[in-house]
Amino acid sequence: PTPPYLKWAESLHSLLDDQDGIHLFRTFLKQEECADMLDFWFACSGFRKLEANEGNEEKKVKLAKAIYKKYILDNNGIVSRQIKPATKSFIKDCVMKLHIDPAMFDQAQTEIQTMMEENTYPLFLKSDIYLEYT
């Protein structure tokens, strides 16, 4: 069978589908001071998943606000800097008007994912951290 670390090199999704892969990638991102990008990506997925259980509107609002505050509000943050202004104002609008939608972070998540696919993920595959692990 293919060892997991070889699968990680196939695509970002195969890497993010494996606990050890995530852990190693996060260690690398932390070194590059951009671990927030990965946390934000997972937070968006987790937020979307909340939709399944009804009756937690209050929790959804709280969580949407928390994600907005931590990753988007601060324009100097690593995540905020990678997201398009239009996307940021869309999210801000949703939060301010309490239009909480399961897909409200989708566009921002896609932008961060593209950034990882084009930038940090290829760098990770060439990094000492990954090469030493293999």
Add this chain to the structure above:
Amino acid sequence: IDSEDDLLQECISSAMPKKK
């Protein structure tokens, strides 16, 4: 503030794959 962080952490963990 703590509970906001806890909520975020819980959300992030919920999206991660389970141990295989």
